[in-house]
Amino acid sequence: MNIGIVCYPTFGGSGVLATELGKALADKGHNIHFITYQQPVRLTGFSANIFYHEVRVPTYPLFDYPPYETALASTMVDVIRNHNLDLLHVHYAIPHAAAAYMAKKILQEEGRDIPVITTLHGTDITLVGKDKTYAPVVAFSINQSDAITAVSDNLRQETFRTFRIEKDIQVIHNFVDVERFTRKPIDAFRKVIAPNGERIILHASNFRKVKRVQDVIKVFQAVNQQKPSKLLLVGDGPERPGAEEMCREMGICDDVRFVGKQQDMEEIMAVADLFLLPSEYESFGLAALEAMAAGAPVVSTNAGGLPEIIEQGVCGFMADVGDVESMANYALDILMQDNRLNQFKDAARAKAKQFDIHNIIPEYETLYKQVADSRLEVAG
Numbered sequence: 343m344n345i346g347i348v349c350y351p352t353f354g355g356s357g358v359l360a361t362e363l364g365k366a367l368a369d370k371g372h373n374i375h376f377i378t379y380q381q382p383v384r385l386t387g388f389s390a391n392i393f394y395h396e397v398r399v400p401t402y403p404l405f406d407y408p409p410y411e412t413a414l415a416s417t418m419v420d421v422i423r424n425h426n427l428d429l430l431h432v433h434y435a436i437p438h439a440a441a442a443y444m445a446k447k448i449l450q451e452e453g454r455d456i457p458v459i460t461t462l463h464g465t466d467i468t469l470v471g472k473d474k475t476y477a478p479v480v481a482f483s484i485n486q487s488d489a490i491t492a493v494s495d496n497l498r499q500e501t502f503r504t505f506r507i508e509k510d511i512q513v514i515h516n517f518v519d520v521e522r523f524t525r526k527p528i529d530a531f532r533k534v535i536a537p538n539g540e541r542i543i544l545h546a547s548n549f550r551k552v553k554r555v556q557d558v559i560k561v562f563q564a565v566n567q568q569k570p571s572k573l574l575l576v577g578d579g580p581e582r583p584g585a586e587e588m589c590r591e592m593g594i595c596d597d598v599r600f601v602g603k604q605q606d607m608e609e610i611m612a613v614a615d616l617f618l619l620p621s622e623y624e625s626f627g628l629a630a631l632e633a634m635a636a637g638a639p640v641v642s643t644n645a646g647g648l649p650e651i652i653e654q655g656v657c658g659f660m661a662d663v664g665d666v667e668s669m670a671n672y673a674l675d676i677l678m679q680d681n682r683l684n685q686f687k688d689a690a691r692a693k694a695k696q697f698d699i700h701n702i703i704p705e706y707e708t709l710y711k712q713v714a715d716s717r718l719e720v721a722g
Contacts, residue, residue, distance in 0.1 A: 343710060344373045344426055346418065348442065349433040351382040354548060355628040356463035359493070359516055360433040361385050366519075366703050368392045375421055379410070383605055395421050411437040411444075418445035422456055428714050429457040429488075431706075435467065436476055439483035446486075457713040460487040462511070464625025464646075465552075467501050481505040489713050494647030497625040512709065515650070516626045517702035520695055523635035525612040532613045535599065541571040541677045544614035544638065546607065546629045547621075549579025556581075557620035557666055559588050559598070561641070564670035566597055569677050573598045576610060611636035615683060616673055622663055624648050634658075635694035639686035641672045651697065657689040 345367060349360035361384035364374040368391035376382060379397045397417045399408040418430065418441065430445070432438035442458045449456050460483070467480075484490055484501075490511045492498040498511045536542050543562055547553040555575070562573045575585065575598065582600065589598045604610060611617075617633035619642040624630075626647040630640045634651070640658035642648050643665075652658045659672035676686050 343428045346375045346377055346421055346427045346430040348377045348430060348438045351378045351380045356434040357382055358384055358628060363706065364392065366699055375425055375427060377417055377421055411441045415441040415444040418442060419448050422449060427456065429459060429710060431459045433461045434463050435460060435480050435484060439487060440479050443483050443486045455717055457488040457717050459489045459713060460484055462492045462497055462501055464497060467497060467504055485509060489709060494626045494650055496647040514705045515697055515702060516628045516631060517697050517699045518631045518635045518694055520635045520698045523608045523611060523632055525608055527613045535613065536572045541569055541615045542574060542613050543571050543616045543618060544574045545618045546576035549577050549581040551581060552622045554620045554622060555585045556588060558618050559585060560666045561618055561670045561673060563592055563594055565673045568674055575600045576604050578603050607632060608636060611638055614638040616641060616676060620669060621645060627651055631694055631697055634690035637687040637691050639676055639690045641669050653693060657686060657693045
């Protein structure tokens with residue numbers, strides 16, 4: 343099939359999943375056309391079946407804000423016309439679903455019907471989508487999609503609670519390439535971070551308030567007092583300066599490393615003994631799943647979709663949002679003894695295999711076929 347994928351090209355979960363999905367589909371022989379304003383960060387290497395189409399937004403003094411959505415819709419129309427796409431798969435409702443609806447209507451005037459699948463990822467529903475400025479357009483665009491998917495059962499339920507959705511929402515969970523994340527730790531790398539054999543604790547996020555990075559630091563401090571450890575903080579965002587200041591005030595800078603945004607997460611996660619994710623909300627928790635695939639158990643909150651991937655007391659632990667004390671105790675339960683840690687590591691890998699990319703991709707392929715066949719039946 344010729345498939346158009348519209349996504350954000352950044353480090354966020356929606357862009358990561360969309361890019362990995364496209365790469366996996368290309369490996370199976372589909373032609374994948376990425377449509378976005380810059381090349382996705384995970385779109386590395388060369389594949390004969392992958393094409394990238396940049397959305398160019400001209401700047402004019404007339405506009406205080408460049409009309410990206412209009413440029414995006416026009417680019418979609420151009421790609422569909424010139425590359426004979428079978429369907430559009432848009433990730434994250436805002437503004438992609440609305441732009442896809444516009445493109446669909448333009449093409450219908452030419453006698454061409456292009457199916458649109460919208461995948462909901464989280465904050466497009468739980469945060470931005472609830473804003474009254476956007477809510478009517480979000481609901482309308484979702485309802486106009488030919489098929490709707492959500493990355494977790496929790497997000498599906500949240501969408502129905504937030505909007506008046508007139509169609510079913512199919513849950514197709516986020517996935518991970520387990521083989522990619524199954525790497526042996528690089529001893530030299532580990533010794534640089536933890537020269538005296540300390541445990542290595544990892545957190546990766548976009549450092550927004552919802553991620554509660556300060557809770558990560560509080561948990562780490564409590565753990566480090568009883569079990570010598572090092573903390574790796576991967577990512578960047580508005581909460582990073584405050585987190586750095588907090589580490590200085592606590593006097594733990596020697597045990598904490600801020601390493602910024604990283605593309606090759608599998609190499610970093612390979613050395614982690616534990617992954618911390620104390621978020622206020624996670625629609626799924628893709629970073630946690632990737633950590634589990636690398637053999638790192640997770641201590642997180644029980645928010646959003648995280649209970650769908652973390653088995654309490656098996657591959658990690660969950661606590662209430664803000665319960666730093668419980669999260670620290672859970673972390674120590676895992677980290678104090680080697681045998682206990684190895685047990686959790688094995689369980690984390692086993693759980694991640696349930697969400698392996700090879701199990702999830704066929705679900706998307708089945709959906710694509712259903713949507714494409716429905717279009718042909720209507721045309722016939």
